[in-house]
Amino acid sequence: MQATFLGGAREVGRLGFVLSSGGSSLLLDYGLAPEDPPLYPKPAPRVDAALLTHAHLDHSGMMPVIAHEHNAPVYGTATTLETADLLCKDCLKVHRLEGYGDPYPEFAIDQLQASARRIRWGSPFDVGSWHVQAEDSGHIPGSSMYRVQGPSSLLFTGDLNVPPTRLVNGANPVGADTLVLEGTYAGREHEPRESIERAFLSRVRETVEAGGVCVVPAFAVGRTQELLMVLEEVDAPVYVDGMGTRVTEIFLKHPESLRDAKALKKAYDAAERVKGHGHRKNVCKPGRVIVTTSGMLEGGPVISYLKGMHDDPKSSVLLTGYQVEGTGGHELLKTGRIPLDERVVTVNAHVEKFDFSGHAGHSDLVSFAEGVSPETVVVCHTDTPEPLVEDLESVASRVLAPAPGDVFDLP
Ligand SMILES: [Zn+2]
Structure with missing residues (x-):
């Protein structure tokens, strides 16, 4: 087999991985980096089919090209495909507002949905001569890792998390000859989820009790839903605003992708949905908690x-995820200031970041790899692969961290 990355190797974002054998090719993920300006992966060669791990744009954002230009089917869970539809349409809208050209016509997103094949975790399927099985990758609802059997076996993790959260179960390793492993947190660890939740809840309670308003910026896909579940423990009115509400409704349609669908439904029902601009103006009041997009204040x-x-000063802005450099959230953490209405203002409210990550930390990545017991590990989706490569050298006889465009052989 031969393999190459179109993007997302030695960098985070715009992941694309091509696997070929005997004249047949598969594409695994095809994303874009929604930056300013957006970054695209290399053009995809002609492939027979594509496997989509999850809906985040850095994995799904270029998939419509595969349906539109290659007329190839795209496989994913129902949750992933429906969420990707929403995110890709929103992405084109944002591109237009920011004055960037479209990477594909809008109807390509409908073509993707028309050519999509819905799969389930644990149910094997064949794509040409490839035998494929998806399993829960523990990252967000519906996220899959794929075990592909060709001349040898390969496990492609996409984004991976190992410990369970309130929203999703963690991933369990599946044996394979080659492991293509994401390494977002190579060289870094997370605190246990319970202590992050405890610190977050105590800050929310302090704010509410002091008569402040608690604004919780959250990513629409995964983080909004997890936070609503965590916030069930606070005795204060919780509001939810932004695209996270539509994503929650997709997740609730597919309970099989959730750890506890009833608990999410209960948390979502307990929160009040903010409906439009008029309602929004009346929501920002003392003693309330507001979970809303965008997670990076963009x-x-x-x-x-x-x-x-x-x-x-009685109020709080509680950031709940990674803040990319150059975003409003990153600027706020670094300088205590943020651009609002074309001018930069000082934020006197309390600002704090909580590490609710959906990615496995370094030790969990290494233990996961041990469980897969591969001969070869290929590290991707990180700009600092070195610490992970070093620790994986005792796990596999061959550890690679290729750059996009490097072609490498697999058994
Ligand atoms: Zn992701």
Whole structure:
């Protein structure tokens, strides 16, 4: 077999991986990096089919090209395919607002849905001469890792998390000859989820009891839902705003992709959905908690809330995920200031970041690899593969960290 990355190797974002054998090729993930300007992967060669691990744009954002230009089927769980539809359409909208060209026509997203094949974890299927099975990768609802059997076997993790969260079960290793492993947190560890939750809840309670408003910026896919479940433990009105509400409704349609669908339904029902601009204006009041997009303070309803509370020292802005350099969230953490309405303002509210990551930390990545027991490990989806490569050398006889475009042989 031969393999190459189109993007997402020695970098985070725009992942694309091509696997070929005997004249047949598979594409695993095909994403874009939604930066300013957006970054695209290398053009895909003609493939027979594509496997999509999950809906995040850095894995799914270029998949419509495969349906549109290659007329090839795209496989994914129902949850992944429906969420990707929403995110790809939103992505084109944002591109247009920011004045960037479209990477494909909007109808390509409908073509993707028309050519999509819905798969289930644990149910094997054949794609040409490849025998494929998807399993839960523990990252977000519906996220899959794929074990592909050709001349040898290969496990492609996509984004991976090992410990369970309130929202999803963690991933369990599956044996394979080659492991293609994401390494977002190579060289870094997370605190246990329970202590992160405890610290987050105590800050929320303090804010509410002091008569402040608690704004919780959250990614729409996965983080919004997990936080609503965590916030069930707080005795205060919780509001949810932004695209996270539509994503929650998709997740609830597919209970098989959740750890506890009833618990998510209960948390979602307990929160009040903010309906439009008029409602939003009346929500930002003392003693309330608002979970809203965007998670990195790059537009979305969170900006309206920040305008209403950034000056109040009793209030809090609680960031709940990784903040990419150059985003409003990163700027706020670094300088205590944020651009609002074309001017940069000082935020007097309490600002704090909580590490609710959906990616496995370094030790969990190494233990996961031990469980797969591969001969070869290929590290991707990180700009710092070195510490992971070093620790994996005792796990596999061959450890690679190729760059996009490098072609390498597999058994
Ligand atoms: Zn992801």
